[in-house]
Amino acid sequence: MQNAILKTNKLCKTFSSGGLQQHVLKNLDLERYEGDFTVIMGPSGAGKSTLLYALSGMDKPTVGAISFSGREIGNLSNDKLAVFRRDNCGFVFQQMYLLDNMSVLDNILACGLLVSKNKKAVAEKAKELLVRLNLNETTWRKFPAQVSGGEAQRAGIARALINNPKIVFADEPTGALNSANGEAVLDALTEANRQGQSVVMVTHDMKSARRGNRILYLQDGVIRGECQLGKYASGDNARHDKLSAFLSEMGW
């Protein structure tokens, strides 16, 4: 039996602006399991990113509960949520969000040293990740503005993985990349998932979505449907067809 890593109960998120209230997530109940590669899809404005950031403890729900490995996180203070994120989560953003005043390697170390005081071990782990992600030593020493988008995003993945998080949240990680770089990033996430890390990814891209084993379709703040694809294997056409059918059914 699989262990639930994320569970929500009647999760709601409402934004207020100028006296107007916008209900973005409406009474969501969902359960994700360790080792899942969950993909959240849906039209623009469906609440995908809002759900991702609520699940990751980057934002708090308006109403409802979120538990992570059985621990309620919805009511934690901002600082406790920060500690929760550093200990359990890794993040990959569409815009990379590397700190532009430090080198690629330091970006990863700054995150790793938050959790571990063993500088040597963290540095070795960071270098190992960077090598695994095909980033050479010259790139490590460069500043984010001096590397390509693909290199920056792979550095972002290394940063997300440096603390061995239980779960990696990725928000449109290939959205700003060309096809080749996007593929490399997806390979990296798939590999991380293969090695036991859960992944939750928001995407608009069907090619990216194929990497997941559970596809959630979100619309108007509610989950319209879920599709289970099984573990990813490249060249699996049946998987593609199943996902296409599901998305057609959802009106994609």
Add this chain to the structure above:
Amino acid sequence: MNKIFMLALAPIRKNKGQTAGLFAFASITVMLLSIGITLFFGIDRFFDERAEANYAPHFAALYYSGADAIGQGQKFMEHDARVVEIEKTYAVGGLGEYLANGVKAMNGIMVSRVDGTQKMDAPSFIGEYLPLTGDRVYIPYYTYLDGGFSMGDEFTLFISGTELVFTIAGTTEDITFGTQLGPFLRFYISDERFDKIENEFLNNRLTVLTARLENADDTVFFQTDYYKEVSTDGLLSSFGYDAAKMVRTMLPAIISVVITAFALILLGVSLIVIRFRIVNSIEESMANIGTQKAIGYRNIQIISALVTQYGLVALIGGLIGVILAGVVLPLIAKVLEPSLALVWSPGFELYTAVISILLVLLTVTLIAYMTSRKINTLHPLVALRGGMAVHSFRKNSFPLSKSRGPLSLLLSLKQIAQSKKQTITIGLIVAAVTMAAVAGIAINYSMNDGRDAFARTGFGELGATDAIAGLLNGDDGEAFQKRIAEYPEVRKVLRYESTGERILVDEINTYLIVTEDCSLLEGALLVSGFYPRHENEIALGPGAIRATGKKAGDKVTIQNSGIEKEYIITGIIQMIENAGLIGLMTADGAREVMPEFMFTIFNIYLNEGVDVESFIERVQAAEGGILDTIINTYDQVGVVFDGMGGMFAAAAYGILAVTVFVIVLTLYMVIKTTILRRRRELGIQKAVGFTTWQLMNQIALNMTPAILLGVAAGAAAGYFGFNPLMSALTSGVGIARLNLPVPLDQIIVVCAALVVLAYAVSMLIAWRIRKISAYALVSE
């Protein structure tokens, strides 16, 4: 024009906190400038106005009644073309004391009747007064403040050791004889009491010759000529209007210079902060500038809007500053009253307000224009894309894989290495205000707890002795000195006369100090060269050196009562007396030009720990018959310092308060700007797990090196620069070189407190980071 105002007002409305900070800078700068300028020029003018209102004399000479010189003096005055009016009045007095707060204060004392015919400096009252009958007395306002008296209080005078008790019935302005900082204090008593005292103290009858000159600027030359022609036999004291004015306006003038200098430091700080703000404001609103350029605004319009924005802040802040000055100035005037010995109620001064506001406005708009000129070179498309890369990082300072230390510290060090200009800016600001604060602390210490060193420098030997005894007759001197020296508690008795003897040195009217053996002096009289040892030697004060144009080793001609001799200048001495127009000789030297010279004053130095008061009581009991006076010099110096100490304490605390305010305001503006500029970076750090506390510490640590270096540099500059600065400020009153102790312990405590405060304030201001959520970052 409307468009420019529209562009200028928008950022003022948007950044209310930052604008308020700049308002505060402009307000305080204009307030201090306004106060400094008003004090510097206003007090001088006010004193002249009061002197005119009281028809104060430009020259006054006090003689023992019956002295031949009175006739000579009167004749000289009557025939001198510069004199427009002379007056002769009568008094009783001499070297005496009065009781203030239970302490005997020694000074020249004279009591007079209110003579309806007295025109020059006739009693004019401060506040209510009662008719002079019975034992009533009018006392100078200085004495009134010094003793903390009220109307109806008992007031005790001592003339030739005899106690005279009165009841206070009013306080007078008395321009000529109204402060203990001058040679004589004048008290008015009733006719019946005066007649009685006049008969009782036959040897203390005085005649006061006063003269008004056509032109007050001639006073110094008139005095010189007077001493050439008129004998000093029987002369008790004399002085001119300049000296009377200087002793009362000297300290307010020093304080006004200190305040103005501090205001100029603040103006410099404001300009640095404004420059910092404009540079950041251009970076922050790069896209807006691009849009403005794209839709057709010309460079000059965009620059004008920025200049108008900061000009408006300076103008409105300046107006507030002028109003604040109007509120604060009367409080400062109150603090200065003991020195001025007059009630000064400064009001709104248009010229001061205009000068202060214009100075701030012009410098602010100039710096705003110079800083915003870079907009000229900014292409609209580049601006629209967010501008050129603000930072071009070339070196990865403090690489995390190699550097040692906690993560927060290393990240701070990285930030500091990448923002050197900001660090230097903050360091300069902190150094400037810390230097001012340290100087303030040192001034306060020198005038209060550490007054001994200043007393030794400023008051010559008076600051080094324990007691001073004055004899009625100089003939008793030798035997008196022998008897006193035999007291077991006495360490030394030195004949030392500094009670108003005057000579001409190269025709310059000079105040003479005479002592039996200069090598026995313990004060800080000597600045350079040697003390005189032979009868043809003299040491001169800085004023006399300047006036004669001579130096140590040169010869000067000394004249007195028709005798003329040449002397060699052995060295330079200093003392707050007669604007540095002072000279020091041995007794043998003095007798060369004053054959009748005889010591009547004796400085008494006691062993460590001896109770001065009980010693004085014993001497009084044993020597009462021949004693004119004997006083505790520490208390005497204390009487002078108590009045001044409060002024300098107020100035020091004021400077310290403004220093704290400036540091807090600078940190507020810099940190707020930093947070705005680094919003994205802070959001990323929060997203990956940095807590608010860690980020606050990081920001506070960013500021710490600048604060530490600034405080250290400012403290060092204040510590080493204090004495040269004070020497420059007091050079006009007779001080050539000060060597006052600077309280290192107090400075260390204040500097440490400033650093801790700066860190705490940085943390507090950085607390606003809690408002930046990681989600806001990614959803923007």
